[in-house]
Amino acid sequence: xxxxxxxxxxxxxxxxxxxxxxxxxxxxxxxxxxxxxxxxxxxxxxxxxxxxxxxxxxxxxxxxxxxxxxxxxxxxxxxxxxxxxxxxxxxxxxxxxxxxxxxxxxxxxxxxxxxxxxxxxxxxxxxxxxxxxxxxxxxxxxxxxxxxxxxxxxxxxxxxxxxxxxxxxxxxxxxxxxxxxxxxxxxxxxxxxxxxxxxxxxxxxxxxxxxxxxxxxxxxxxxxxxxxxxxxxxxxxxxxxxxxxxxxxxxxxxxxxxxxxxxxxxxxxxxxxxxxxxxxxxxxxxxxxxxxxxxxxxxxxxxxxxxxxxxxxxxxxxxxxxxxxxxxxxxxxxxxxxxxxxxxxxxxxxxxxxxxxxxxxxxxxxxxxxxxxxxxxxxxxxxxxxxxxxxxxxxxxxxxxxxxxxxxxxxxxxxxxxxxxxxx
Ligand SMILES: CC(C)C[C@H](C(=O)O)[C@H](C)S
Ligand SMILES: [Zn+2]
Numbered sequence: 029x030x031x032x033x034x035x036x037x038x039x040x041x042x043x044x045x046x047x048x049x050x051x052x053x054x055x056x057x058x059x060x061x062x063x064x065x066x067x068x069x070x071x072x073x074x075x076x077x078x079x080x081x082x083x084x085x086x087x088x089x090x091x092x093x094x095x096x097x098x099x100x101x102x103x104x105x106x107x108x109x110x111x112x113x114x115x116x117x118x119x120x121x122x123x124x125x126x127x128x129x130x131x132x133x134x135x136x137x138x139x140x141x142x143x144x145x146x147x148x149x150x151x152x153x154x155x156x157x158x159x160x161x162x163x164x165x166x167x168x169x170x171x172x173x174x175x176x177x178x179x180x181x182x183x184x185x186x187x188x189x190x191x192x193x194x195x196x197x198x199x200x201x202x203x204x205x206x207x208x209x210x211x212x213x214x215x216x217x218x219x220x221x222x223x224x225x226x227x228x229x230x231x232x233x234x235x236x237x238x239x240x241x242x243x244x245x246x247x248x249x250x251x252x253x254x255x256x257x258x259x260x261x262x263x264x265x266x267x268x269x270x271x272x273x274x275x276x277x278x279x280x281x282x283x284x285x286x287x288x289x290x291x292x293x294x295x296x297x298x299x300x301x302x303x304x305x306x307x308x309x310x311x312x313x314x315x316x317x318x319x320x321x322x323x324x325x326x327x328x329x330x331x332x333x334x335x336x337x338x339x340x341x342x343x344x345x346x347x348x349x350x351x352x353x354x355x356x357x358x359x360x361x362x363x364x365x366x367x368x369x370x371x372x373x374x375x376x377x378x379x380x381x382x383x384x385x386x387x388x389x390x391x392x393x394x395x396x397x398x399x400x401x402x403x404x405x406x407x408x409x410x411x412x413x414x415x416x417x418x419x420x421x422x423x424x425x426x427x428x429x430x431x432x433x434x435x436x437x438x439x440x441x442x443x444x445x446x447x448x449x450x451x452x
Contacts, residue, residue, distance in 0.1 A: 047266075048125055050097030053081060053118035055090045055418060056107065063112050067091060074281075074304040078103070079268060081421050082342065083307065084391020092117060092418050094268065117418055124423040125267055131426055147219045148430050150211050152259045153183070153252055159218060160188060160248065167225045170239075176247075177321030180274040183252040185321050190224055190244040198451065200238075200334040200444055201326065201406075203247040206286050206397065207270045208254030209422045210340040212414050212432055217248040217338060219433035220440065227441075234445040241448045242333070250337075251286055251318060268422060272316055276303035284310040287337075288395035289319045292403055293351035296394035309395050326401070334408035334447045335401035336440065341421050342390065343381045344413040345370050345439065348402040350386030350393035358407055359385065365446050366410060373439035377431050379415065386411060408447045412436060 058064045064085040070093075071080050079094035095103045107114050118124060128150070135149040145159055164171045174187045191197070204210075204217035224244060227235035238244070249255055253273035257266060271283030281304035288299035291313035295301065299309035314320045326332055347362040356362065366383045373381060382389055386398065390413070393399075402409040415432045416424055424432070 047122075048094075048268075049120065049122040050100070051094055051121040052097075052100060052116050053092055053094045053121060053418075053421060054103070054107075054114045055092050055117040056112060056114045057090050058085055058087055058112065060087065063087075063110065066110050066112065074302060080306065082390075082418075083393075089390075090418070092421060094118075094121060118421065118423070121423070124420065128267075128423060128426070129261065135426075147215075147222070147433070149426050150215055150429070151218070153249060153256050156214065156218060156248055157184075157186065160186060160221070163188070163221055163225060167229065170228055171225060174245075174325075176325040177317065179251075179253045180272060180317055181253045181256075183256070185250075185252060185318065186247070187325070188221055188246045188248070190228070190239060190246070192239045194243075196329070196331050197243045198241070198331050198333045199243040199245055199329060200336070200447060201245050201247075201332050201401070202336045202338070202440065203250045203322070203397075204338040205248065205255055206250040206337065207339060208251050208258040209268045209270050210338075210414075211258070211422065212340045212424045212429060213338040214249055214255065215426075215429045216414060216433035216436050217246060219430060220437050221246055221248065223433075223437055234441055234448070238441075238444045238448045241451075242444075244444070245332075247322070250322065253318075254283065270306050271308065272318055274316060276308070277311070278303040280304070281308075284308055284316050286316055286318055287339075287397055288393065289314065289316045290323070290395045290397050290400035292396060292399035293394045296351050298351060298392035298394040307393075313395065322397070323400070326406075327404070332401070332406050333452065334410075334443065335398065335406045336410045336412070336443065337397055338412050338414060338436070340414040341416055341418070341424065342413040343379060343415060343417050344389050344411075345373070345381045345383045346386045346389050346398075346411045346413070348385065348399050348409055350391075350396040350399050350411075353385075353387045353392075356385070356402060362408070362410075365408065365443060368446075369410075369439040369442040372442040373435045376435045376438050379435050407452060408443065410443060412439070 067085045077096045081092040164173050172189045176185050204213040258269045271285050285307045288309035294313035300307050345366045348356045370381050370383050398409045398411045
């Protein structure tokens with residue numbers, strides 16, 4: 029009997045790990061309004077099992093979609109019947125997942141044996157949280173850890189505060205990981221936290237000057253429940269989870285897209301009211317505890333001058349608005365700051381980003397954090413979509429983490445310097 033159970037468990041484990049075997053990511057090129065309409069219909073059909081990795085359909089930008097193995101032939105035939113061209117971007121998603129998992133297992137071993145922290149690796153929530161404690165302990169004169177509340181599943185939400193003292197100084201907000209599967213955003217934020225600390229300690233511009241005038245608040249994991257879920261290795265394993273993990277009106281479809289739940293044109297076009305959709309906005313603005321924790325913290329502080337959020341992927345540096353194509357009142361200045369920040373980013377590894385408003389660069393999005401911050405008087409609001417442009421998508425190899433983080437830092441520090449030099 030015991031042998032039978034062991035074999036059964038092994039089979040289940042293997043099956044669980046093989047959830048994405050044979051899945052492919054197709055890069056689809058819409059060439060007409062009809063094509064866009066067809067893709068919109070496909071995206072609306074949440075039962076199709078299609079996982080749209082990029083949103084916002086246009087003839088200017090391709091759409092990336094993960095297609096379950098079982099649907100591959102049907103989807104490819106459908107696209108061919110509609111004369112919609114596509115290419116296979118990722119041939120077998122499971123192969124990338126297996127490599128990523130193997131790297132994480134060996135890295136955990138290495139870190140345990142050497143009692144070190146490897147910035148060129150992805151880490152689970154507990155390891156990120158203990159990294160934060162170590163960083164605070166090593167720089168207690170500069171950094172403190174602030175708990176801003178708990179998540180739906182009752183995990184703590186932490187912000188690292190970088191301050192040289194003073195009461196309620198003007199402040200800069202940076203968050204990462206509001207979408208769980210965008211692992212390079214969390215990993216970049218870990219590296220950036222360490223870089224702010226070392227640049228201050230080594231008196232490397234512009235950090236000391238910025239921190240003489242402002243505080244910096246860095247939230248490495250804005251969606252802890254979703255991030256933990258994306259690290260699970262047994263059913264209901266889902267490395268490509270985007271949303272939170274709250275219960276919704278549909279018991280089969282938990283989770284809200286936290287970046288559609290902010291009170292900024294909430295429920296407008298650019299979010300879905302279907303709990304099974306990847307961009308489900310939630311039942312009402314700020315219905316999600318993770319969002320209210322961030323909103324309440326920022327409003328009670330009351331002196332933020334910049335709000336920046338890190339996402340992945342597509343290599344974009346964006347500013348408000350997402351909910352409308354109209355220009356924000358500060359659009360000329362925001363565009364100029366983003367353009368200069370992009371030059372700083374590009375100067376290091378030559379990585380090419382596009383710059384523009386969210387609406388015109390990626391898609392219409394309602395309820396987004398950046399629009400909410402801007403509408404609450406925080407002028408210097410930016411959203412980053414980090415590497416890459418689709419070769420690996422959300423499954424960016426860990427050996428690109430440090431170069432991604434460093435080039436992002438070059439852009440962030442340009443913006444921070446500009447904000448501290450332009451008080452308002
Ligand atoms: C600033 C926004 C609109 C980011 C965007 C999203 O939230 O969908 C990415 C595609 S994840
Ligand atoms: Zn995102």
